[in-house]
Amino acid sequence: MKIPLVDLKAQYASIKGDIDNAIQRVVERCSFILGEEVDKFEKAFAAYCGSDGAVGVASGTAALHLALLACRIRPGDEVITAAHTFTATGEAIVNAGAVPVFVDIEPVRYTLSPERVEAAVTPRTRAIIPVHLYGHPAEMDALSEIARKHNLFLIEDAAQAHGATYKGKRCGSIGHLACFSFYPGKNLGAFGDAGMVTGNDQDLLNRVRRLRDHGRTSKYEHEEIGWGERLDALQAAILGVKLPHLDRWNDSRRSLAATYTSLLKNLEVVTPSEQAEAHHVFHLYVIRTRQRDSLLKHLQAAGIGAGIHYPIPLHRQPAYRAYSVGLSLPATEEAADAILSLPLFPEMSKDQLRYVAEAVNTFGRT
Numbered sequence: 001m002k003i004p005l006v007d008l009k010a011q012y013a014s015i016k017g018d019i020d021n022a023i024q025r026v027v028e029r030c031s032f033i034l035g036e037e038v039d040k041f042e043k044a045f046a047a048y049c050g051s052d053g054a055v056g057v058a059s060g061t062a063a064l065h066l067a068l069l070a071c072r073i074r075p076g077d078e079v080i081t082a083a084h085t086f087t088a089t090g091e092a093i094v095n096a097g098a099v100p101v102f103v104d105i106e107p108v109r110y111t112l113s114p115e116r117v118e119a120a121v122t123p124r125t126r127a128i129i130p131v132h133l134y135g136h137p138a139e140m141d142a143l144s145e146i147a148r149k150h151n152l153f154l155i156e157d158a159a160q161a162h163g164a165t166y167k168g169k170r171c172g173s174i175g176h177l178a179c180f181s182f183y184p185g186k187n188l189g190a191f192g193d194a195g196m197v198t199g200n201d202q203d204l205l206n207r208v209r210r211l212r213d214h215g216r217t218s219k220y221e222h223e224e225i226g227w228g229e230r231l232d233a234l235q236a237a238i239l240g241v242k243l244p245h246l247d248r249w250n251d252s253r254r255s256l257a258a259t260y261t262s263l264l265k266n267l268e269v270v271t272p273s274e275q276a277e278a279h280h281v282f283h284l285y286v287i288r289t290r291q292r293d294s295l296l297k298h299l300q301a302a303g304i305g306a307g308i309h310y311p312i313p314l315h316r317q318p319a320y321r322a323y324s325v326g327l328s329l330p331a332t333e334e335a336a337d338a339i340l341s342l343p344l345f346p347e348m349s350k351d352q353l354r355y356v357a358e359a360v361n362t363f364g365r366t
């Protein structure tokens, strides 16, 4: 059996008629830039998140970058974030002209340690970007309190957490702003690049709205220097078809994750945990083991597409050398060496899942 890490074809097949109609509608109208499709999806996504508003942008990376600029993060400002994340989180900080300050994670949740964040605050700190990694929310109460106390912006990187909740509140409605990616493999995925900034502060949202569209205030007036980072109308139409299915897909991810956890019996393997305050949406099902590299080879030999998210933390990447001289983040480094993402997607069959679990269970016994 061959089992990919994610199977996007299965999802398209399940909603093909509606998707094809939506694409046809946009193509026939020839209205490809902003307009009705983007407005409609922004409203639907804001309502879904329980946030006051949403601004569609070109990618999750653009969402993070424009959110930082909307908060008027300036050169020399410091922004605290995790090194255990995709590079876009750090990239957005550097591209906004600011200095990324990498702090360690809390090892069970894989999200920012509030104690480490507090210890890293300096007079130059302007914002904190927690990452709701793998679909599990970060410790938002403690982080909100730190942000409030030091007058910092709290910007959620919710690129892996569409539909996740923290104490009953959806990720995307908790920080000053939140950033989503609709990269095809995410819990809510477009047919190309797409992203969204959500939030409850209309001034900040309006600024993102201006910045994504060349700093424009009207057709020919440009208030400030902006970017060409709009959400594509075709992607908005596709995402609008998919959004009503998101809760069902997330339920399926959760149920598959629970089945994995009940089937995995290898004593060398630690299964992921879900904290009481969280509704985990399992963007990834991440186990850990000291024999990660040999387990990965074992799974690959069995035709299983496991992955590592992420093997090299940002403070160990050449791109961030200037921001991480002598920096050591033990929990982050330990995680990077031990984590392994098993195949998980809403349409995965129980047979496929059992095959993967069996392969993990037999590892080390042959």
Ligand SMILES: *Cc1c(COP(=O)(O)O)cnc(C)c1O
Residues within 6 Å of the ligand: 059, 060, 061, 062, 085, 086, 088, 089, 131, 157, 159, 160, 180, 181, 182, 183, 193, 194, 195
């Ligand atoms: C995917 C992702 C991003 C970037 O999103 P793109 O749409 O690919 O630009 C940012 N942060 C995290 C945590 C992600 O997983």
